[in-house]
Amino acid sequence: MKTIKWKRVIILVSLMLAVLFIPFPATTTTPAEHTFHINASRFEYSPNTLSVNPGDQVTIELTATDVVHGLAIDGYNLAITADPGQTAHLTFTAGQQGSFRFRCTASCGNMHPFMIGKLEVGQNTLLWRAAALSVLVLVAGIWKLKA
Secondary structure (H helix, E strand, O other), X not given: OHHHHHHHXXXXXXXXXXXXXXXOOOOOOOOOEEEEEEEEEOOEEEOOEEEEXXXXXXXXXXXXXXXXXXEEEOOOOEEEEEOEOOEEEEEEEOOOOEEEEEEXXXXXXXXXXXXXXXXXXXXXXHHHHXXXXXXXXXXXXHHHHHO
């Protein structure tokens, strides 16, 4: 009887490890268009994190609310500058997968070097892994009740 329980535990742990460490196959999605309205004020972007999929067309509308602000995306060699009260537009295709910082390019005060944000280009595999683990935990609970 004890060997059956250990076999169940080993099978369940193996399935959980497989979900965590085996990569999901790349899914192909139709490229989408995303427009982000970013307000730049002293030392912050709002929102400061942008998430898109590879191949998506991204439009950033940068509005400077107080002084001149810029936005340059590391790894993409793209930059825009917005004057106070004005909006600047930048459109590009998210062709590189990964996490990229964007920074202010105009010296806007003493905390200027800390005015950064993040562009995330990639599939949200963490969500799918969490969903799969939740299903496995549910199955384990049902399995335990039947034993």
